[in-house]
Amino acid sequence: MATIMRPSSQHLARAVRLSLTATSRSVYRVPRISHFPQPLRSVPCSGARFYSSHPPQRPENDKDTGKDDEKKASEQKKDESSDKPREEGTPEKEKPLAPGFVRLSEEEIARLVKFTDIAPNSQRETVEMFLKAVRELGAPPELKELLEKQKNTGLSITDTMKAFRVITKVSDRLARAEMEQKEGKSTTNIFDSKAPGQEENRTKTQDQQPGGQAPKPNRDENSQKKQQGGKPGDKKPRVFELNDMLGWIVGTIIIYPFYKMIFPGESSREITWQELRKNFLDRGLVEKLVVLKDRVRVELNREATQAMYPDSVAANPNFYYYFSIGSVDAFERRLDEAQNELGIPSTERIPVSYASEGVFTSLLISFGPTILLTILLFSMLRRAGGGAGGSSGVFGFGKSKAKMFNQESAVKVKFADVAGMEEAKTEIMEFVSFLKAPEKFQKLGAKIPRGAILSGPPGTGKTLLAKATAGESEVPFFSVSGSEFVEMFVGVGASRVRDLFATARKNAPCIIFIDEIDAIGKARGDGQRFGGNDEREATLNQILTEMDGFNTSEQVVVLAGTNRPDILDKALMRPGRFDRHIHIDRPTMKGRQDIFRVHLAKIVTKEDMDHLTGRLAALTPGFAGADIANAVNEAALIAARANAESVTMAHFEAAIERVVGGLERKSLVLNPQEKKTVAYHEAGHAICGWYFQWADPLLKVSIIPRGQGALGYAQYLPTGDAYLMNTNQLMDRMAMTLGGRVSEELHFPTVTTGASDDFKKVTRMATTMVTEWGMSEKLGPLHFENRNDQFNKPFAESTAQTIDQEVRRIVDLAYKQCKDLLTEKKPEIGLVAEELLKKEMLTRDDLVRLLGPRPFPDKEEFSKYFDGTGGKGTHAPPPFPVENTDTPDEPSSPSPSIFKGL
Ligand SMILES: Nc1ncnc2c1ncn2[C@@H]1O[C@H](COP(=O)(O)OP(=O)(O)OP(=O)(O)O)[C@@H](O)[C@H]1O
Numbered sequence: 001m002a003t004i005m006r007p008s009s010q011h012l013a014r015a016v017r018l019s020l021t022a023t024s025r026s027v028y029r030v031p032r033i034s035h036f037p038q039p040l041r042s043v044p045c046s047g048a049r050f051y052s053s054h055p056p057q058r059p060e061n062d063k064d065t066g067k068d069d070e071k072k073a074s075e076q077k078k079d080e081s082s083d084k085p086r087e088e089g090t091p092e093k094e095k096p097l098a099p100g101f102v103r104l105s106e107e108e109i110a111r112l113v114k115f116t117d118i119a120p121n122s123q124r125e126t127v128e129m130f131l132k133a134v135r136e137l138g139a140p141p142e143l144k145e146l147l148e149k150q151k152n153t154g155l156s157i158t159d160t161m162k163a164f165r166v167i168t169k170v171s172d173r174l175a176r177a178e179m180e181q182k183e184g185k186s187t188t189n190i191f192d193s194k195a196p197g198q199e200e201n202r203t204k205t206q207d208q209q210p211g212g213q214a215p216k217p218n219r220d221e222n223s224q225k226k227q228q229g230g231k232p233g234d235k236k237p238r239v240f241e242l243n244d245m246l247g248w249i250v251g252t253i254i255i256y257p258f259y260k261m262i263f264p265g266e267s268s269r270e271i272t273w274q275e276l277r278k279n280f281l282d283r284g285l286v287e288k289l290v291v292l293k294d295r296v297r298v299e300l301n302r303e304a305t306q307a308m309y310p311d312s313v314a315a316n317p318n319f320y321y322y323f324s325i326g327s328v329d330a331f332e333r334r335l336d337e338a339q340n341e342l343g344i345p346s347t348e349r350i351p352v353s354y355a356s357e358g359v360f361t362s363l364l365i366s367f368g369p370t371i372l373l374t375i376l377l378f379s380m381l382r383r384a385g386g387g388a389g390g391s392s393g394v395f396g397f398g399k400s401k402a403k404m405f406n407q408e409s410a411v412k413v414k415f416a417d418v419a420g421m422e423e424a425k426t427e428i429m430e431f432v433s434f435l436k437a438p439e440k441f442q443k444l445g446a447k448i449p450r451g452a453i454l455s456g457p458p459g460t461g462k463t464l465l466a467k468a469t470a471g472e473s474e475v476p477f478f479s480v481s482g483s484e485f486v487e488m489f490v491g492v493g494a495s496r497v498r499d500l501f502a503t504a505r506k507n508a509p510c511i512i513f514i515d516e517i518d519a520i521g522k523a524r525g526d527g528q529r530f531g532g533n534d535e536r537e538a539t540l541n542q543i544l545t546e547m548d549g550f551n552t553s554e555q556v557v558v559l560a561g562t563n564r565p566d567i568l569d570k571a572l573m574r575p576g577r578f579d580r581h582i583h584i585d586r587p588t589m590k591g592r593q594d595i596f597r598v599h600l601a602k603i604v605t606k607e608d609m610d611h612l613t614g615r616l617a618a619l620t621p622g623f624a625g626a627d628i629a630n631a632v633n634e635a636a637l638i639a640a641r642a643n644a645e646s647v648t649m650a651h652f653e654a655a656i657e658r659v660v661g662g663l664e665r666k667s668l669v670l671n672p673q674e675k676k677t678v679a680y681h682e683a684g685h686a687i688c689g690w691y692f693q694w695a696d697p698l699l700k701v702s703i704i705p706r707g708q709g710a711l712g713y714a715q716y717l718p719t720g721d722a723y724l725m726n727t728n729q730l731m732d733r734m735a736m737t738l739g740g741r742v743s744e745e746l747h748f749p750t751v752t753t754g755a756s757d758d759f760k761k762v763t764r765m766a767t768t769m770v771t772e773w774g775m776s777e778k779l780g781p782l783h784f785e786n787r788n789d790q791f792n793k794p795f796a797e798s799t800a801q802t803i804d805q806e807v808r809r810i811v812d813l814a815y816k817q818c819k820d821l822l823t824e825k826k827p828e829i830g831l832v833a834e835e836l837l838k839k840e841m842l843t844r845d846d847l848v849r850l851l852g853p854r855p856f857p858d859k860e861e862f863s864k865y866f867d868g869t870g871g872k873g874t875h876a877p878p879p880f881p882v883e884n885t886d887t888p889d890e891p892s893s894p895s896p897s898i899f900k901g902l
Contacts, residue, residue: 466561703841
């Protein structure tokens with residue numbers, strides 16, 4: 001209740017100022033004229049006013065601004081009326097009014113002055129100029145109405161818009177007046193101008209010279225008009241008016257937030273019945289009560305309220321108090337009692353009216369939540385159903401999410417872009433010829449294969465091959481991932497499969513490619529132990545049915561990609577469904593060379609292509625196509641970072657090292673003792689690699705930390721792509737892997753934790769030798785599968801013990817072999833380790849310098865790309881077999897020996 005009036009008045013003033021400024025900015029700017037009263041020009045040209053070098057003179061009395069309100073209003077009135085004749089030289093009352101304009105009465109002017117009087121000091125000048133303009137030029141009749149309304153009921157939002165219009169009209173009139181002044185017409189005529197639509201005719205006739213010649217427009221004038229956006233000769237000031245309905249709506253929408261900002265929460269306030277009684281009812285200030293459902297709006301007698309509470313917000317014409325009622329009956333009873341107590345005669349009782357909140361509001365309240373929910377649901381369904389093979393819709397859950405590529409959206413990949421898998425390409429080319437010329441097969445009665453499963457380790461180019469098939473056969477290609485059939489709703493997967501195949505049939509001939517088919521094609525019954533997955537099985541069944549449903553003439557080929565062909569349901573693989581099974585392995589040396597060639601074509605390098613691809617292929621055994629693409633790109637990035645003109649061999653090697661070993665971690669600083677340990681550990685590996693006949697030749701050894709916790713590493717190079725390993729090679733490899741720990745034992749009083757990764761590799765190798773490769777005499781040629789997901793071992797406990805003993809025996813043998821060598825070569829380890837500490841990284845050439853040439857001949861390829869001597873070696877170990885899983889935990893060869901910290 002004790003809210004002070006001042007802040008809201010300031011807000012009101014701000015609103016007036018906002019509307020003034022906004023309107024005047026949209027007005028056509030007129031040229032400045034020296035003889036027109038400064039203040040008047042400022043109203044339509046408030047923008048120009050700020051650039052003026054001679055600010056308008058302020059009336060002296062302005063200094064008093066901000067003092068007592070009443071006093072100031074009357075002073076201003078006096079001041080303005082005395083100013084005007086002084087500046088204009090013509091008394092105001094003698095000026096004729098423009099059509100559609102009316103003169104405000106003294107009382108109205110006083111009210112306008114009072115209304116605008118609450119403007120802050122900074123805006124006083126503008127407001128006064130506006131007042132002066134109204135006084136001299138008159139105002140549209142709406143202003144009278146607004147003033148009347150403001151006096152009685154207060155202004156609404158619509159009235160605010162009306163106020164804008166009034167200001168626009170005044171500005172328009174003023175602008176036109178200035179134009180005419182500029183054209184040299186008498187000041188007494190300036191208000192004779194017609195309405196904007198008639199302006200042109202009038203100006204034309206007036207501009208006619210006695211000789212019938214229109215005077216040439218003044219050059220400066222024209223150029224000024226051009227600057228203002230008007231055409232030369234266009235004399236009609238263009239004023240932005242909110243005339244049309246749309247303008248009003250848009251305007252209201254734009255203005256409303258500002259309005260709310262300016263009057264934050266000041267339009268109403270909730271009070272209690274007691275407050276109402278004490279402060280208003282008992283004092284006779286309540287004029288009317290309006291019952292709105294469960295609230296009552298209190299309409300006060302504004303003048304009486306202002307007199308009683310001059311500083312209160314209650315005197316604001318736009319302000320209402322509300323109070324809540326339990327029921328209308330109770331309210332009426334209470335009001336009667338109160339009026340009886342106050343002794344108000346029945347003829348003078350406070351009128352009570354009953355109003356609804358408005359149709360729109362009540363509709364919004366009752367249907368709002370439903371509408372909101374519907375919109376939400378609608379948008380959710382739209383999103384869920386979006387992109388289903390080009391179809392979407394409100395109920396698009398069951399639609400397939402396959403992306404369709406056709407000749408326009410083009411699968412641009414051709415077989416030439418797929419390198420290093422000649423056999424797979426030949427296999428799949430048959431599908432291409434089937435799609436291109438089916439008659440050739442049909443006339444001989446041949447049934448066309450329905451589909452093919454492309455399997456292989458990640459990144460070997462399965463998707464690429466499928467795309468190339470589509471690209472070559474120039475048919476639409478539907479690509480979908482197995483996981484996209486999986487949804488939380490039952491039946492959605494099967495429905496999507498149906499939709500996919502239906503769409504494909506419509507677009508036949510075409511290719512469907514289902515990537516990661518194992519997501520839905522897992523053998524049924526698997527995983528039943530912990531509850532089956534009916535939804536997945538239903539999806540799989542649907543695929544089986546759809547593939548059976550093709551008739552032989554339907555040219556729809558289904559290709560599917562997977563990393564786990566072993567877990568797929570056998571029904572999928574039977575002839576008549578995915579009849580072909582194409583395995584794509586990691587590329588061979590030649591394959592890698594070809595893949596490098598494909599990817600190197602896209603980057604700038606001046607290296608000799610044959611030597612480059614050969615060397616890079618030799619450096620990257622075990623790399624899949626995706627790794628190669630990544631390494632080439634990485635090399636280009638490294639070269640770009642170094643601002644190199646072209647990508648050189650050094651960049652490629654750095655990139656491969658990064659891909660194999662991980663990111664160099666320069667921030668990891670080891671203390672000297674740790675560094676020494678790492679150096680001797682890695683030197684141990686290097687010496688083993690150098691002096692064991694069947695070990696992989698060493699390529700690089702480094703003590704620069706890389707990747708995840710690797711403090712140093714030694715990189716070996718298995719030459720060529722041999723796919724069999726004998727026990728000699730396995731034993732040498734195991735001994736070499738133990739070289740790090742043995743070297744630590746030989747050179748330091750204690751050992752470290754860094755060899756744990758080596759032990760893991762050695763144990764796995766030995767275990768596989770015993771359980772799978774039949775390399776233990778004691779256990780013989782048996783295969784003992786030991787799957788982690790099995791609770792019981794599929795062999796006897798005594799066999800398990802024998803396996804353990806044999807594994808230990810083999811590792812002990814390897815350990816002894818390693819220790820014997822390293823004890824003998826202790827000085828050489830020292831040499832290599834000290835050099836490592838100095839240079840941090842040693843290459844094969846460094847080792848040749850330190851240890852002399854390796855006592856065993858290298859393989860031809862190795863010598864060609866790394867020695868240049870031409871070797872005669874015959875055997876080379878293949879990459880250590882890795883499990884056929886998505887994430888082989890054993891890195892593919894070259895398997896760097898990594899020294900890991902804790
Ligand atoms: N034989 C290849 N020739 C050229 N580039 C290849 C080859 N194999 C793979 N790539 C590159 O590797 C990228 C990834 O290959 P792709 O997506 O076909 O592998 P994928 O076998 O489908 O892998 P995933 O099993 O993880 O789905 C290709 O875009 C291409 O740049």
